[in-house]
Each structure stands twice: as structure tokens, then as C-alpha cells.
Amino acid sequence: MIYALRHRTTYAYEEPVTFARCVLRLTPRDSAAQTVLANAIKVSPRPVDVRDGVGPFGEKTRTVVIDTPHETLVIEANSRVDVHAPTPPEAGRSPPWERVKAAGLDSFVLGPEGPAAHLYPTRRTPAAAAITEYARQSFGKGRPIIEAAAELMTRIRDEFTYDPDATTVSTPVLDAFTARHGVCQDFAHVMISGLKGLGLPAAYVSGYLRTIPPPGKPRLEGADATHAWISLWCGDTDGWVGFDPTNALIVQNDHIILAIGRDYSDVAPIDGIILAPGVQTLKVEVDVIPQDEANVAAAAGPRARSRAG
Amino acid sequence: MAAETATQRRREDLEPSAAKRLSGWLRGYTPIPGIPDELFDAGGRPRADWLSFLGDFAEYPDGESKSRFDLATRHIRDTGVSYRVYGEENEQSWPLNPLPLILGQDEWREIAAGVEQRAKLMEALLQDIYGPAALVSEGHLPAAALTGSVDFLPQLRGVKPPGGRYLQIYAADLGRGPDGRWWVLDDRTQAPSGAGYALENRLVLSRAYPNLYNAMNVERLAPFFDGFRKGLAAAADRADPRICLLTPGPFSETYFEQAHLARYLGFLLVEGDDLIARDGKAYVRTIAGLKRADVILRRVDADFIDPLELNGASRLGAPGLLEAIRAGGVAMLNMPGSGVAESKSLLGFLPKLCRRLLGEDLQMPNVATWWCGQPLERNMVERNLEQLAIAPAFNSQSDDGALTRPRMMADLSPEERADLRQRLADRPGDFVGQEVVRLSTMPVLRDGLLQPAPFVLRVYAAWTPEGFKIMPGGFCRTSERPDVRAIAMGGDARTADVWVIDDKPVERVSLLASKDDVKIRRILGHLPSRAADNLFWLGRYVERAEATLRLARSLCTSLMDSESAAHTSGETLASLQELLIDWGALDEKHLGLGALESARDALHDQTAYGSVIYLVRGARRTAASMRERLSADFWTLLVNLERELTEGAQAPLSEAEALQQVESALQILAALAGLAQENMNRVAGWRFLDMGRRIERGINACRITRTFAHDGATPDDLDLLLDLADSQITYRARYLVGLALTPVRDMVMLDPFNTRSLAFQVQTIREHLSVLPSLLDDGMLEEPSKVLLPLVADVETADAKSLTSAKIQAFERSLLRLSGAVADRYFLQGAHAVPTVKLGGLA
Secondary structure (H helix, E strand, O other): OEEEEEEEEEEEEEEEEOEEEEEEOOOOOOOOOEEEEEEEEEEEOOOOEEEEEEOOOOOEEEEEEEOOOEEEEEEEEEEEEEEOOOOOOOHHHOOEHHHHHHHHHOOOOOOOOOOHHHOOOOOOOOOOHHHHHHHHOOOOOOOEHHHHHHHHHHHHHHHOEEOOOOOOOOOOHHHHHHHOEEOHHHHHHHHHHHHHHOOOOEEEEEEEEOOOOOOOOOOOOOEEOEEEEEEEEOHHHHOEEEEEOOOOEEOOOOEEEEEEEOOHHHHOOEEEEEEOOOOEEEEEEEEEEEOOHHHHHHOOOOOOOOOOO | OHHHHHHHHHHHHOOHHHHHHHHHHHHHOOOOOOOOEOOEOOOOOEOHHHHHHHHHHHOOOOOHHHHHHHHHHHHHHHOOOOOOOOOOOOOOOOOEOOOOEEEOHHHHHHHHHHHHHHHHHHHHHHHHHOOOOHHHHOOOOOOHHHHOOOOOOHHHOOOOOOOOOOOOEEEEEEEEOOOOOEEEEEEEOOOOOOHHHHHHHHHHHHHHOHHHHHHOOEOOOHHHHHHHHHHHHHOOOOOOOOEEEEOOOOOOOOHHHHHHHHHHHOOEEEOHHHEEEEOOEEEEEEOOEEEEOOEEEEOOOHHHOOOOOOOOOOOOOOOOHHHHHHOOOOEEEOOOOHHHHHOHHHHHHHHHHHHHHHOOOOOOOEOOEEEOOOHHHHHHHHHOOOOOEEEEOOOOOOOOOOOOOOEEHHHOOHHHHHHHHHHHHHOHHHEEEEOOOEOOEEEEEEOOEEEEEEEEEEEEEEEEOOEEEEOOOOEEEEOOOOOOEHHHOOOOOEEEOEEEEOOOOOOOOOOOOOOOOOOOOOOOOOOEHHHHHHHHHHHHHHHHHHHHHHHHHHHHHHHHOHHHHHHHOHHHHHHHHHHHHHOOOOOHHHOOOOHHHHHHHHHHOOOOOOOHHHHHHHHHHHHHOOHHHOOHHHHHHHHHHHHHHHHHOOOOOOHHHHHHHHHHHHHHHHHHHHHHHHHOOOOHHHHHHHHHHHHHHHHHHHHHHHHHOOOOOOHHHHHHHHHHOOOHHHHHHHOOOOOOHHHHHHHHHHOOOOOOOHHHHHHHHHHHHHHOOOOOOOOOOOHHHHHHHHHHHHHHHOOHHHOOHHHHHHHHHHHHHHHHHHHHHHHOOHHHOOOEEEOOOOO
């Protein structure tokens, strides 16, 4: 499936900002599961310095420095991505989760592709006892890991309420867990915390999700959103498998991956420091347009989102 | 045998009273059975070096050694070599033992060789982890033994450290095991603390017992620090580099150690806000613009140094620093990420890694440690859970309630035990099991008796251009309790100086000054902007406190002095209160209150931002963050002032008591002003302190003149004004006619010879500005001067007769503009003026 992606972020400031240094993670990931056909990032006002790099988890980064005073900052990324993920491994045949846990500790891969990089709690994904116990209910002794994780994912979808007003980007995961409310970011953090609490290697994924307009209605411009889900290492054979706890989907061709990290902080599409005395407001518009509209009707309809998934 | 005869000889040499004292000490000293002791060797004989020291020490008559020690401690700690005085809340205080730890040459050689090898091993380990990572890929080290550390920074993998190395300073915490050998309890690769305390301890003891110190061939510390400084300088890419010590600031529990080290080594003490990363380099904001920071000695944990790439909540670093390090524009040591090497998960692997990396056997063993991330080790730990100490394997990024320090199962509550067992089962990689270490003991003096105390010795290795050098000495902590388990070492520890005895005479090197290689400099210095900012505000706080005190004094005296009772009645009282309300010293609802209540509130209301106590606290806090720039006396006075006010606030004061408090506070402030005038070097720092004071005083002069010398002012008003402006004596000396509006106005506003007048303030400020550096090279005036010069002209040409309220208000506004212009120009650095904000939102 080929997608055309538009991701436009507008910051408006109350008073002119004289300096900004931003790290952009707006180039979709190139991997066996998806090929980036095109990617262009426009920043306005024009940056004085632009540097491209690769982040610690293999994500493509662009660092921009802006030193012209500005009251709005617009960052727009346009990409074309061919998603051709392999069929996920069969859940019932995946290894028992305890074996995966042992293999994660015994890995000799230091880089982000290995399980060790995603084994330990982070500030946003602590191994909180309450979340671990919640996750444990799905992880019976010897249960195949994909089956167990899929159940945990489905429980989060069923038992948590999608509510963009319940949390903010900095709400601690335990608060979202206790409230059983939140958005995709919170659900992903909850699931990662639970998995890490059990000793399993899990990563945070940022990206986009294809949304399906209601029957008979045209797709609305900019109505889509950025999305987040998780990736669980399921042993050397099955490797990393994506789980979307917001929609209870095992990830395949509806999800377009931007970046993978340990938690939101590692992969925020735009991260930056500005010199600003005043208040900022933010608007994000995302369009995910499948290039083959004919397939749209056939696909199951995930929940549409107004704020980031 | 040799020791026996030495003992004999030693005792025979001594005065009878000293011999008696010595044998009393030795007889009364009972080492703990089965635990090695520093004074007595395994055969129960006193060691020669100790005996020699104690013999000499015994020659001090009763009480003299104590008074010498107390005097030296007070001298060193109170005169500003150390800044740890008067109970700062966050300060770790380390009381010093009167006796040093004494180590003979043989003992020391073993320690030094072991620590040096370990420093090399840690450096090689870090080179591999952040370089080829062959140890992992070749199967020597599981990846998960590294990735749990908050100091494993994937951002820096493959980055060549500027300067070529990771470690500038390494420290090992050592204990002597039951077999008499030295063991490593912990490695310190992040930013080892304590070297500054070691320096200070040495200063105290060498002053307390100079004859013993000189007679015993104690190895000097100065050459070590000299090498340390050269090592840092060598990391820079240009000659004569600017070296900064990056501190977390005054809230760090080792802040004063850091300030002491920075001053001793001649480094600039900077906080994150002082630094700016730009164009792949790091700069310090100074009053003379941005100055390059070539080398940064890091005392901030790596996680906090760059909010852009690491912990986004950090306020202790500067955004972009990591990028500057990657670009090679600044050498930061120890290199961020070095902390991963102190993970306890690695301890069990070190013997193997040492052979692999250095091709030699590990000389100094560490405490037996099993990382539970490996199945066999985990089983072994679980089987022996009750006998082992359980410790966190890493400094973790998340604080999710796991262990924060080594614990014994037996010391935990049943709930804690159950929780730990569950966590160990769920996340074994987070933990290590460790053999319980028993420390050896050394003699300490308690109430005149010699007693054994368990101790831990921290030994430092510094990289110098000639390779790693070991500090001959160290930071020794002794426990107050007889429990010899290392994990029992608590916060109540004391420290001891460490004397390494050379077998040949040592070269005398002074700790405080190096001979003639110091370049003479008579310059203002590149004062960091933050320090200038703090000094400026310190000046303003202190001056405002003084002005408020004068208002409070007028309120009090008016009550006591029946002749001027008019002050308390009607308009004058209201005017005083209104001034206090304007200044935030008094709440608006107090307008109707009596004079005494108003005076009390103005002094002590903790919630009013303009009350004296509030201002003095502000001054003290401001001063605390730059104590290295203030004399110890200055600080002491300020702390005393705060204490007096805090005590005074406890109970409502009578008029007389309130007045006494005011008078006493004014005296302290006068002493502070005198110190600043006479005891501060006229470098840029003093100019900012004084400029803050002058601007504040000028503003206050305008305000009180407008209030009490308006066209309808009564003689009482004018009298009060002269009180407030502290100009009574000057006025009476000059004008015999009595109080009249025009001369009073002239005296308080325009008289350039009255140190309290507006005219005097603006002229002084002009002098300050003319001396401070300019950023412009085109000969144009900078903004502060552009604001000030018209004001100077206006004041000089003004005439007291026609000095309207509006005119005075215009002066006042100019001063406020000037304050803003000074801040913009010197403290904030133009485009980098505004504090940084994290770009927020769900993007």
C-alpha cells in the first residue's frame, strides 16, 4: 500500500520568538516493512542552519536552527511511503513469553535493533507495580507471547476510554492508568510499562494510521492525526511485532512508522528549545491518503481521531 | 619483631608524660576480633608509621592537640577556604577526625597500582562500549548489562570524545577485607566527589600539627592537582584554554566542595544557565560577551546536561551541549556516558574484561557480585538471598520504587521482602547480589580515648599528560557505629585526612600557590553574566532592605518620641504606610493600622515580598549561589542578619524591641556596606554589586522626596525625609537656618557631595559604566550609557527651586529604564535574552 502523507505543524506565539533549535523526526523509517519513496520537510521561517543526522534509535533527524524573529513557526513534512509489512507471525505458535524474557537478557546486540535497548524502564515507562499486575493477568505461565500481548492490548482498548481531554502530553503513565482514560500515547506507555514490568523488551512507535471516513462521506482534509503504538520483541525468530492498543490491532499495512524509541521522549516528531517569554499554541494537521482508494472500503475502520491518536 | 623493637625505641625516646599517654592509648585500644585493623597488624603489633605518628602526637600536652585541631578547623572552615559554614540546609557536613589515616609506602604501592590499573580498565571499557562494542558482539558482555544504566547514552555511540578520552578523574571506594587485602567496593566514573574535601582536610591537619606533618614525610597533594589541571588543559584544542567546572548549583550537596575546587584550580565555576551551545561550540555568557568554554569539568550527571537530547526536564544543563560535544567543539570530562562503567552489573565481568582489554589480570579484586540478569548467577543469588546484600544493578532512568541502595533481606519489612522477591523474579536484570563486605578499622579519638572505627577509603586517579596519576591520599570516611558491614555506612560518617608516608624525604610543595609561573593579571576578568546578575540584585536587595528599615525606624521612633508624635498622626503616618505598601512591605489592608503594627509587619511579614525579612532572605539566597565571590565575613554578616530577623519574628515586639531590632539590622547592613567598600577587589563583580545598590538608592531617594518634600511639605515631613535619607547630620552642618523645602530637596536630590543624594548615585553609576567592557567596536555608546548620560545631565543642571514632582518622577523612571538596560546588556546577552522553553505540544 502506498500512502501520501502530509504532516503540518503550526506554532503560534504571543510574542516574537528570536531563536529556536528544533529536532525534527519527520522522515518515515526505511525498513523491510516500508519504503520511503519521497520525503520533503519545509520550515518557515527559513532556518539559518540545517543538519541531517541519524538518531540513537536509527531515526532520521533534521536539526534546524532559526534565528529570525517570528511569531509563527510552520513545519510541514510531505512523504510518500510504500508499506509492505510481512504477515505477522501466528500468535499461537510464538514462543512462551518467559523464554523471550530470558533471551532478551542474553542478547549480544547493543544497538536499537536488539532487545536490550528496550528492556529497561524509562521516566515515561516506569515498571510500576500496579501496571505490572494489570499486565500479568494476560501472561499466564507458558503462554505464547503474541497471544498474551494481543490479549493485553485488547484489554487496554476495552477498559480504557479514549479521551483527549483527560491527559496532556506530559501526564505520567500511572495517572493515565489509574484514570483508565487517555489517548494513544498514554495507552502505548501503559502497555510498555506493563510489558517491561514483566521483563519483556518493548518499544514505543510514532507514526500515522490510515483512517476511514464514515460511509458516503469524503475524507476531510487534515482530519487525521499522528498516532502511537508499541513494538514488542518476540524472540529471535519472530522479532519485533507491532501492537496498537488504541485500536486493538496487530500492526500491518495500516500503520506508517515514523520513528521507534523507548518512549515518547525519544521519538517526538518535533522536539525543540525556543527562547520565548510568552505562551505558545499549537495546531497539527495530518493527512494520510492511500494512493489506492479502491481498497479503502475493504479495510476495517479504526477509530478516527481528532487529537494525536 | 622489628615492630617490637621500634615500639621499644619509640617509647624510650619519649618524654615520660608522652610515653604514658601513648601506652594508655595503646592499652585502651581493642580491635574488633576477626577484623583487620590499621593500627595493629595481624600479629597484634602496632605498625611502625602509626606508632611514630602517635608517639609524636602524644607529646602534645593534654588538651593542646585538641585546641590546635579546633583552631585549625575553625580557621580553615571559617575563613573561606571552605564555604561550609552556618548550616546551609542542603549541605552534607563531614566532621573531620583529628587523626589521619596513615598508610605506609608498601601498603600504598599496592593500592596505587590497583587503582591505576582499574582507571585504565574503565577507560578501555568505555572506549569499547561507545566505540566498536566488540566486548558485546564477541560475547564477553551481554548488552543488557549496559543498557539499564541511565548513563548508557546511545546518542554518543560512535562519537569520538573531544580530547580523545572518557575519564579525567576516576575514583574507587576501597575497604580492607578480612584477608587483609584491599577490595574495591564501588567504582566512580561519573563525576567523583570528595577530592575537594581531601584538599581541605589536608589544609586543616597540616596547620594543626605542622611539626608532625613535616617530620613524617607525608606525600603532598599539590603535584596531583597540578597534573589534574594539566590533563584537563590538554583536552582543549588551543593553548591557554578556558576551563569551566559545571556545577548543579548551590542546591547540590557538594556545592561548596565544587566551589572550593574551582577556586583552588583556577577554573570558572559555571551553572547550566551560564553556558550556550552554538555553532558546535560551547560558550560562557560573560559581561564581555560570549567567551568560549574549551573544557568543561562536569559535576552534573550526564542525564541532566542537555534538555534537548537527554532529560527534557533538566534545568542544570544547556540545550545543544551534546551536539557541541559531537562536533568536537568542547571537551567535557568525564565524558557524558562515562557513568555506565560504574554499574554494579559489570563488577562480575571485570576480571575477564581486564584480561581481554589490558591483557593482564585484575590486581585489585572487587566485592564478589552476581548480576541477576544471567540465569546461573540469579539462581545462586536466590538460593543465598538471606546471606547476600541485594543492590540495584544500575543507576536507572526511572524511579519506580525499586531499590535505591544495597539492602539486606533481613533489614526489610515483610512487605518490602515480598515486593523485592517479586521484582527479582519479574526483572532480574535490575539487581545484583553482593557478598556482605566487612570493613577494617582505623583508630579515631573519641573523648581522649583511642578507638577502632570502620572506614572506607576513596582513592582518586586523574589523567595527566603522563598518564593516570594517583592522589597520594584520599577521602576517608569513618563510621560512628561499630557495625563493620559496608552497607551500614550511613550519613553520620566523619572524614579523615589520609597520610601516605614516603620512605624518603618529600619535596615541599605548597598547596596554595605555585611559584613564579603565575602570570600577573590586572584585569576586570570575564565575569559570568549570572554572577553579575546576582551581584547586581544582591546590591538592590540590601539597599532596599536598608530603606525599608529606615521607614520602620521612623514608625518606631515616632511612637517613642513625644515631640514628633505628629508623625504618627494623620497624613505623615499614612504617607509612611503608603510608601511601605508601594514597596510591597505592607499589605494594603493595613492602611488603617497603628504605627507599631505597620513597623512589625514591614520587618517580619514573611508573605510580603517587600518586608525586610523577605528582602534579606532574597539577598542571602542570591549570595549563596556565588559564595566563592564573596568574603566569608560578608556571608557571615548576612546569615546573622537573617537569623536575627527570623528570631525577632517569633513573638510580637514592643516599640523598644522593634526599634532595637531595626537599629541592630541597620548596623549589620552598615557593616556589609563597609565590607563591600573596603574589602572587595575593584573587579567587575564589585561594580555590579555597587551599581545595584546605587540604582536602588537613587530610586528610593526619588520616592521619598516626592512623598515628603512636595510643595506643601511641613517641617515634620522634611525632618522625616532627612531621617530616611540619612542626611540629618550633613544638613545641620551645612544649613544653620533650620528646615526649609529648597535646601532639603537639594540635599537629598541634587547635592553631588551627599553620598545619599540622587546626584551622587548617578555619578557613581557613570563611573562604573565607563569602566565596564563594551561589546561595540565602533565607538558608539551602549544602551545603558545612552539611558544614563541624559539623566546625569538633567540632574546636574536641575535647580532645587523648580524641581517638580513630575521631574523627580521622570528621574525615577530613567533609573528603572537604566536597570532594565543594564540587565539586557550584561546579564542576558541580546538574542539569548529569554530563558529557554521546551517546544511543547503533541506534535
